[in-house]
Amino acid sequence: MDRLIKAIAEKQNPTVVGLDTRYEYIPSAKIRPGDEDIRGNAKAILEYNKMIIDHVYEYVPAVKVQIAYYEMLGLAGIECFIETADYAKKKGLLVMADAKRNDIGSTAQAYAQAFLSTEITGNELFFADYLTVNPYLGEDGVRPFIQQCAERNKGIFVLVKTSNPSSGQLQDQVLQSGQKVYQHMGNLVGEWGKELIGFSGYSRVGAVVGATYPEELSELRSAMPHTFFLVPGYGAQGGGAADVIGGFDTNGAGAIINASRSVLCAWMREPWKNEYTPAQYGQAARAEVMRMRDDLTDAMRERGVCPW
Amino acid sequence: MDRLIKAIAEKQNPTVVGLDTRYEYIPSAKIRPGDEDIRGNAKAILEYNKMIIDHVYEYVPAVKVQIAYYEMLGLAGIECFIETADYAKKKGLLVMADAKRNDIGSTAQAYAQAFLSTEITGNELFFADYLTVNPYLGEDGVRPFIQQCAERNKGIFVLVKTSNPSSGQLQDQVLQSGQKVYQHMGNLVGEWGKELIGFSGYSRVGAVVGATYPEELSELRSAMPHTFFLVPGYGAQGGGAADVIGGFDTNGAGAIINASRSVLCAWMREPWKNEYTPAQYGQAARAEVMRMRDDLTDAMRERGVCPW
Numbered sequence: 167m168d169r170l171i172k173a174i175a176e177k178q179n180p181t182v183v184g185l186d187t188r189y190e191y192i193p194s195a196k197i198r199p200g201d202e203d204i205r206g207n208a209k210a211i212l213e214y215n216k217m218i219i220d221h222v223y224e225y226v227p228a229v230k231v232q233i234a235y236y237e238m239l240g241l242a243g244i245e246c247f248i249e250t251a252d253y254a255k256k257k258g259l260l261v262m263a264d265a266k267r268n269d270i271g272s273t274a275q276a277y278a279q280a281f282l283s284t285e286i287t288g289n290e291l292f293f294a295d296y297l298t299v300n301p302y303l304g305e306d307g308v309r310p311f312i313q314q315c316a317e318r319n320k321g322i323f324v325l326v327k328t329s330n331p332s333s334g335q336l337q338d339q340v341l342q343s344g345q346k347v348y349q350h351m352g353n354l355v356g357e358w359g360k361e362l363i364g365f366s367g368y369s370r371v372g373a374v375v376g377a378t379y380p381e382e383l384s385e386l387r388s389a390m391p392h393t394f395f396l397v398p399g400y401g402a403q404g405g406g407a408a409d410v411i412g413g414f415d416t417n418g419a420g421a422i423i424n425a426s427r428s429v430l431c432a433w434m435r436e437p438w439k440n441e442y443t444p445a446q447y448g449q450a451a452r453a454e455v456m457r458m459r460d461d462l463t464d465a466m467r468e469r470g471v472c473p474w
Numbered sequence: 475m476d477r478l479i480k481a482i483a484e485k486q487n488p489t490v491v492g493l494d495t496r497y498e499y500i501p502s503a504k505i506r507p508g509d510e511d512i513r514g515n516a517k518a519i520l521e522y523n524k525m526i527i528d529h530v531y532e533y534v535p536a537v538k539v540q541i542a543y544y545e546m547l548g549l550a551g552i553e554c555f556i557e558t559a560d561y562a563k564k565k566g567l568l569v570m571a572d573a574k575r576n577d578i579g580s581t582a583q584a585y586a587q588a589f590l591s592t593e594i595t596g597n598e599l600f601f602a603d604y605l606t607v608n609p610y611l612g613e614d615g616v617r618p619f620i621q622q623c624a625e626r627n628k629g630i631f632v633l634v635k636t637s638n639p640s641s642g643q644l645q646d647q648v649l650q651s652g653q654k655v656y657q658h659m660g661n662l663v664g665e666w667g668k669e670l671i672g673f674s675g676y677s678r679v680g681a682v683v684g685a686t687y688p689e690e691l692s693e694l695r696s697a698m699p700h701t702f703f704l705v706p707g708y709g710a711q712g713g714g715a716a717d718v719i720g721g722f723d724t725n726g727a728g729a730i731i732n733a734s735r736s737v738l739c740a741w742m743r744e745p746w747k748n749e750y751t752p753a754q755y756g757q758a759a760r761a762e763v764m765r766m767r768d769d770l771t772d773a774m775r776e777r778g779v780c781p782w
Binding site for chain 1: 494496512540542543545546548549551552553556574575576577578579581582584585587588589599600608609610611612613614615633636637638639640641642643644645647648649650655658659662711
């Protein structure tokens with residue numbers, strides 16, 4: 167995670183913008199419903215993503231691209247995913263592919279190669295610096311991703327405690343050992359990452375821990391000292407600065423907070439819809455990104471862990 | 475699952491051919507290593523898949539396409555995935571997308587739309603009759619897929635007990651209730667599927683249970699009377715007819731057995747490599763498919779559950 171931690175320090179901003187871009191989030195959807203024209207929608211989303219990136223790349227270290235919204239548009243959507251990632255990379259941003267891939271070893275190896283390769287040939291391959299991974303299959307389903315991280319200087323975030331309402335249905339189940347499933351998984355992720363701890367003290371094997379469960383987030387921060395957290399759930403899902411602050415360590419490192427809809431749809435929400443016209447969605451997104459950065463910085467200062 | 479069960483009865487064969495087609499599995503890889511030419515590889519894989527489909531479509535009810543091997547080839551690979559699925563559909567086969575998708579509700583909804591839509595426009599959209607789903611996030615991450623199944627007459631297979639060696643690291647953990655995680659998950663899957671039980675007695679919400687754990691397979695068959703099983707792990711992963719037989723109910727229904735590498739690579743293995751030249755890989759695949767069908771039929775007859 168050293169690259170990510172360095173980029174966060176440079177931007178003085180531990181947040182990542184999620185490009186979960188649905189066509190409905192785009193101002194042009196108000197004019198042209200567009201449900202019938204998948205290629206047109208994908209093209210409009212790519213333009214929208216580029217404009218968002220243009221407006222935020224100086225303020226955030228990374229973008230997270232949620233591939234589901236691109237797969238929904240078929241082949242044209244995948245092209246849009248690849249071009250969005252490529253554009254972000256050219257703007258100096260780190261790219262997280264939020265794809266939650268998982269399978270048995272031989273197949274996980276194919277996914278790892280798909281997302282974490284470095285040989286980019288003419289915008290035809292998937293590209294990411296980081297990938298989210300689902301651990302339901304256990305170690306041999308995760309090991310090929312870790313291998314790729316080791317060889318290519320990439321990183322993964324393994325799902326530990328997710329932000330959704332029913333995450334507890336499996337993850338909060340108590341084992342006979344007294345541990346909950348997410349704690350058991352946290353331990354495993356810590357073990358798996360041991361060999362890839364960088365000079366920052368954090369491993370290339372990170373974890374996903376949701377902002378919507380602040381107690382679990384603080385608890386896992388203590389239990390997993392070498393595991394960097396990707397924290398979704400801030401903003402539209404309901405988490406605020408007070409909810410995510412427990413994800414940071416005493417140096418204000420250890421976590422990056424994601425916001426997607428609150429940034430992408432800033433132009434249609436208070437207060438930005440009063441300040442900006444729909445055509446100024448880029449400015450609205452930037453204003454929301456800066457508000458979020460300041461919100462987190464204030465919370466970190468209050469806690470005495472702000473590094474800048 | 476009624477459509478699948480009907481197709482199995484028509485072909486008198488409860489097996490599915492997995493098109494997990496790596497370039498190395500293709501005879502032409504012996505001549506042209508091809509690592510450098512992704513588009514060329516994808517094209518060769520599509521031709522190979524079509525030839526396999528041509529040779530087996532009269533004998534099997536379905537194909538399962540593992541998307542990881544296509545994502546590995548980037549955009550050209552996705553095109554190959556879509557065209558493979560489309561070709562299989564045109565040959566009257568049911569198509570399973572093995573993608574193990576998972577996410578929070580709003581995003582799961584996008585995945586569900588991506589894979590289980592019915593509006594096919596000019597080979598540009600993903601297409602499947604069935605999709606594999608990972609349940610680590612709990613019910614609200616699975617519900618959108620179930621909703622799509624209800625609306626579109628499609629089906630899903632939720633991971634319960636996977637075939638890989640380390641599946642027990644999470645799935646075999648014992649909960650305080652005394653249940654193992656996979657049993658807990660089996661119960662949930664049974665609950666989730668209750669509203670979508672067809673006239674066959676099986677729900678559109680199925681489960682993945684690996685052939686490599688025959689005891690758990692038999693046990694889950696009893697515990698989940700309305701859940702149809704997709705059973706991977708036969709053939710190259712080590713499972714045989716004796717291992718999978720417990721997945722069938724007393725009528726010989728209730729499960730479909732997948733084989734991938736043993737069919738795709740039949741041309742390079744005993745006994746088929748003695749019978750067929752590499753150019754006759756289609757015949758070798760067909761011979762292996764028929765051998766597998768007969769192997770299962772014999773085992774079902776022995777057990778007194780063969781319906782044909």
